[in-house]
Amino acid sequence: MQYAHLGRSGLKVSRLALGTMNFGDATDEAAAFAIMEAAVDAGINLFDTADVYGGPQSPGMKQGYGLSEEIIGRWLSRGGGRRDKIVLATKLYQPMGLGPNDKYLSAYKIRRAAEASLRRLRTDHIDLYQMHHVDRSTPWEEIWQAMEQLVREGKITYVGSSNFAGWQIATAQSEARARNFLGLVSEQSLYNLTARTIELEVVPALRHHGIGLIPWSPLGGGLLGGVLKKSENGRRVSAQTRQTVERHRPRLEAYETLCADIGAEPADVALAWLLHNPVLTSVLTGPRTPEQLTAGLRAFDVHLPDDALKRLDEIWPGPGGEAPEAYAW
Structure with a gap:
């Protein structure tokens, strides 16, 4: 396994x-x-979850809420040094109930969400506590004060973000620096060959502030996993997936030919x-079986020569570079 620093922190995490x-x-x-x-x-060693994972993630549909954390907690409780072998990351933001304060990033919600996650995870600390989305209605002074308190209490060690825009990352870091607080060490963003929008401003912001990138949906919802070959071999796909495949068929054909x-x-x-x-620290994979997990390790053996990288850019073009040069002189 390869390891990299989590952003500018001294912590090393696995690149998968x-x-x-x-x-x-x-x-x-x-x-x-x-x-x-x-x-x-x-x-x-980097295990990522969220308080809402485990079932439907919609208000009023609480079946499964917290179940992913609970399963990890029961695994950790088996002992054998399991907790010390992993960097445990979870998230908060999304609704965990129907109350007016059961969502977002108020100091009230942050404290309650952290305590609840610790109980479900059966641990005394979270290594990486991530904001699942930006909260436009809560000031950064309040958010950072709540996170600082959790750090002082030893309940969390690092703070990360997810689905933030470049300017929101810059604002968060500016506010953290004014408080002499480390601020963000990582950002989870949608990023893959089919979705490269973050190359405009998020990636440059991460590079400038020393924040590690952790892409989610690396296979584009399965499109980049050999969907054409699988469908030809009789693999069933949903009607929505078939529509998406047909929309991207020329690119998918060129992509699978390149592979x-x-x-x-x-x-x-x-x-x-x-x-x-x-800029990337670690790729977030979501295997459903041990075999899928093992298959992901093959990526470390793949060498992409310059001509292959050029062909990939031609098949799946990005936004044209970084802002503002991507759209202005």
């Missing part, structure tokens, strides 16, 4: 991270335990392309 959104939903507890054991055996030319599986190429980015 274990995403657990499927735990309790598509993946039952026994399979989740097997996946976590396989992850540790493979050297993966065949370099002798690599499409999913491995997609992960290898992300790992090629120096």
Whole structure:
């Protein structure tokens, strides 16, 4: 396994991270335990979850809320040094109930959400506490005061963000610096060959502030995992997926041809392309089986020569570079 610093922090995490959104939903507890054991055996130490993972993530549909954290907590409670082998990351923001303060990032919500996650995870501290989305109605003075209090109490160690815009990252860091607080060390963003918008402003902001990038949906919802070949082999796909495939068919055909030319599986190429980015700290994968987890490790063996990188840019063009040069002289 390869490791990298989490942003500008001294903490090292595996360049593949274990995403657990499927735990309790598509993946039952026994399979989740097997996946976590396989992850540790493979050297993966960054485990990522969220308080809402485990079932429907909509207000009023509480079945499954917190289940992913609970499954991880029961696995950790088995002992054997499991807690010390992983960097445990979770998130808050989304509704955990129907009350007016059961969502977002008020100091009231941050304190209650952290305590609840600690109980479900059966641990005394969270290594990386991430804001699942930006809260436009809560001032940064309030957010950072609440996070600082959790750090002082030893309940969290680092703070991260998810789905932030570049200017929001810059604002957060400016406010943190004024308080002599470390601020953000990581950002989770939607990023893959089919979704490259963050190259405009988020990636430059992360690079400037020394914040690690942790992409989610690295396979573009399955599009980059060899969807054409799988469908030809009889794999069933949803009607929505079929529509998406048809919309992107020329690009998908060119992409899977490129992968065949370099002798690599499409999913491995997609992960290898992300790992090629120096701003990236770790790629967030969400395996449903131990076999899928093991397959993801092949990406480290994929070498993308310059001509392959050029072809990938031609097939899946980005926004044209960084702002403002991407759209202005």
